Amino acid sequence: MDKLHHELWIVNAINAVLGPVVALGYRALGMEIPDGKLVPDYLAMLLVLSAALVALAFVVRSRLSVENPGKLQILLEDAVQGLYSMLDMLVGPKGRRYLPLIGTVFVIIWLSNLAGLVPGLMAPTSNINVTVGCALLVWFYYHIEGIRAQGLGAYLKHFAMPPGIPVFLAPIMIIIEPISHLARAMSLSLRLFGNVFGEELVILILASLVPFVVPLPMMMLGVLTGTLQAGIFVMLTMIYLGGAVAAEHEAH
Amino acid sequence: MNTRSVLTVALTLLALGMVSPVYAQEAAADAATTLGQWSIITAGFALGLAAAFGALGQGKAIASAVEAIARNPSAFGDIRFALIFGLVLIESLVIYVLLISLILFFVNPFTG
Numbered sequence: 001m002d003k004l005h006h007e008l009w010i011v012n013a014i015n016a017v018l019g020p021v022v023a024l025g026y027r028a029l030g031m032e033i034p035d036g037k038l039v040p041d042y043l044a045m046l047l048v049l050s051a052a053l054v055a056l057a058f059v060v061r062s063r064l065s066v067e068n069p070g071k072l073q074i075l076l077e078d079a080v081q082g083l084y085s086m087l088d089m090l091v092g093p094k095g096r097r098y099l100p101l102i103g104t105v106f107v108i109i110w111l112s113n114l115a116g117l118v119p120g121l122m123a124p125t126s127n128i129n130v131t132v133g134c135a136l137l138v139w140f141y142y143h144i145e146g147i148r149a150q151g152l153g154a155y156l157k158h159f160a161m162p163p164g165i166p167v168f169l170a171p172i173m174i175i176i177e178p179i180s181h182l183a184r185a186m187s188l189s190l191r192l193f194g195n196v197f198g199e200e201l202v203i204l205i206l207a208s209l210v211p212f213v214v215p216l217p218m219m220m221l222g223v224l225t226g227t228l229q230a231g232i233f234v235m236l237t238m239i240y241l242g243g244a245v246a247a248e249h250e251a252h
Numbered sequence: 253m254n255t256r257s258v259l260t261v262a263l264t265l266l267a268l269g270m271v272s273p274v275y276a277q278e279a280a281a282d283a284a285t286t287l288g289q290w291s292i293i294t295a296g297f298a299l300g301l302a303a304a305f306g307a308l309g310q311g312k313a314i315a316s317a318v319e320a321i322a323r324n325p326s327a328f329g330d331i332r333f334a335l336i337f338g339l340v341l342i343e344s345l346v347i348y349v350l351l352i353s354l355i356l357f358f359v360n361p362f363t364g
Contacts, residue, residue, distance in 0.1 A: 089333075187344050190344070190347060190351060191343070191344045191347050193351070194344075194350050194351045197354070198347075201354070232340050235337070235340075236340070239337075
């Protein structure tokens with residue numbers, strides 16, 4: 001896998017700036033400073049993308065206007081509206097309060113997927129650490145929200161007796177349900193990672209055979225799958241949230 | 253070319269293909285190398301099988317979704333949601349096989 005690696009100037013620049021700070025942190029914790037880059041590629045890319053998003057948000061906020069909205073404002077309002085309608089459909093009437101996390105996850109995953117197609121950048125989501133991080137965040141979030149919405153006892157009861165399952169199956173369900181919940185975290189992370197990494201690999205191999213024009217159809221496909229995978233990640237998150245939060249209502 | 257000669261050529265090629273790893277094994281006489289070759293072959297076949305049957309399943313799902321939309325166009329939104337959800341779940345199985353193949357290609361734990 002080493003031969004697939006290439007130096008990125010933006011990662012080197014970030015390492016030059018943040019490297020001494022991270023080294024200081026290592027020394028303060030009494031740990032040995034590891035060899036090589038102190039800020040790995042994917043973290044540097046995530047930092048760049050987050051900074052770009054925050055800058056974009058500030059620019060849009062400074063130009064907000066009700067009478068005369070700009071094109072960018074209309075576009076972002078449409079995106080928020082789309083997420084609202086998905087939340088209404090999948091989570092239920094109280095779904096809109098989950099927009100902050102859902103929207104953040106969607107935007108950062110979408111940008112990460114598309115960053116792999118820009119020369120000089122890499123997709124942070126093609127590293128499994130990033131996708132596992134996103135999946136675990138979402139996983140713990142929906143469990144915590146489920147406990148907050150239903151109370152600990154009622155939420156744990158659904159592991160033994162999901163709505164619509166007869167009581168005598170409870171001893172089996174209490175084994176199956178935790179496994180299926182763990183499988184959700186695994187499938188969320190591996191699906192995103194496999195898609196983005198496979199896409200990058202195909203583009204890289206085609207580009208190493210013929211550097212011009214030939215990888216273009218694959219990059220077009222990369223735009224499609226990147227968008228689709230970000231949407232799917234968020235859609236599954238909403239379905240899990242809906243299942244955790246609104247299970248009470250379905251039982252009636 | 254008639255059928256028999258095509259068959260003969262194919263069988264000859266197959267026999268040559270069977271023989272050549274044996275020569276490679278004698279030449280290299282290295283267990284790790286043979287294992288590496290076989291794991292590449294296995295990964296390719298596994299990915300082919302997964303893609304074939306995954307595509308078959310997705311094709312059936314899309315076919316019935318299109319049929320359902322044609323019968324009842326007003327249910328387009330719900331059907332599209334169910335279709336995408338199902339396609340994602342089918343696709344993730346193929347992605348698992350892709351990951352296993354990539355592991356066998358690049359970070360094979362057995363050949364070192």
